Amino acid sequence: MSQIEQKFREFLSKKPEVETCYQEGLINRRSLARYLVKQRISQSNQLEATIAMLRRFPFQKLLPPSQDLFKQIKINIKDHITILNFEKEKELVQKLQLLITHTNYDRGDTLKIVVGSSSVKVFLDEENEKKVKDSLEKFKLKNKYSHISEISVGFPEEAREERGILSTITKELTVNGIVISELLTASPELLIYLKEEYVLKAYDILKRLQK
Template identity: 25%
Template sequence: MITVSNAVDQIIKKKSFLEEAINSGIINLSALARQILPEVRKETFKEVREGAVLMALKRRPKTLASKFQVDSVLEKNHDLILRSNLLEFTILNSSFSPEKHKKIIEAVENQNRNFLTITQGIFETTIIVSRELKDKVKAILEREKIIYQPDHLSSITIRLPEKNVLTPGVYYTILKFLAWEGINVVEVVSTFSELTIILESQEISRAFSILKNALS
């Protein structure tokens, strides 16, 4: 049988923002206990009292260890690289051949300053390129099934230390800064020590300022 403490812990862990607010001491625990009481009763199959939920909230250990690990990754100033005038093609994988992949890379290699990311998933492939390559890439993809083609995109690339791949919560912490300000992330592309965030161009100045302040 699940205990009240276990039920409360599971409910809070499902809501990352909520857990962080509790750890920071910026949330009213009494109000939170009232809010999650029905869910606790459902999980425990008991007529749990509000006071028991409040006590369980107060006794929860703060998850500070992972926060310290994330802080150690993000503690130094990070280079933020801004790119504008980007666009995206998302196509079905059914007919996207390695030859077309190669042609797109070759088109960018001849223009050193241009931007390119290609992410191939199980069912679809997303290509993000500089706007000036639009016609070339569109010609290469002429017979492809384009399922999504947003325009007016920009990107912010963040260089991270190598230990970021072993540290839980690094990407969450970075993206959280944008989510809290209501900024929508169109795509996220990562390599070993780089995180590239694709945004609508109208949001890029505000997003850059937020991340610059948060990561400095």
């Protein structure tokens, strides 16, 4: 893999909309190469080498998922979510297990726990943060995200076998300038967490995908 291609792959991971525009024919190869030179992905004397790289580059031609699946999605929104990001500790995980038993999910309370390799994230209602503060204050809090909205996107069961659903949604949100704070999957349900300022725009985008 050439250095230009490596930089281009990193560039696409940050700007997936460029790949979409190229695949749909909105920009041609030479125009994209000039843009990459302008973005310093390659040098000004490497225009032809950049064009050659684009000619060889294995752009993924993913077939769009069945539109019928998007027509069947159910969208629910919940505001006032807080995300707490703790440094991972065994005692913390044990404490959180006790909190689950005191969470009234039937009433609609939110408490989701994600245990990663180095951190533990807790998703909960802002109004319940004070209730768990005493139990968790001894543990190292790395980050806290407030004023978060949760968008639940429920798909029919057959969506489990369909390719491209997640990438379609995330690409549409990204192209439209929406920053996804967190993303959780409980197939066939997708949970999208973003700042409350983005929620109405994100909802409109998801509704458009239903049509």
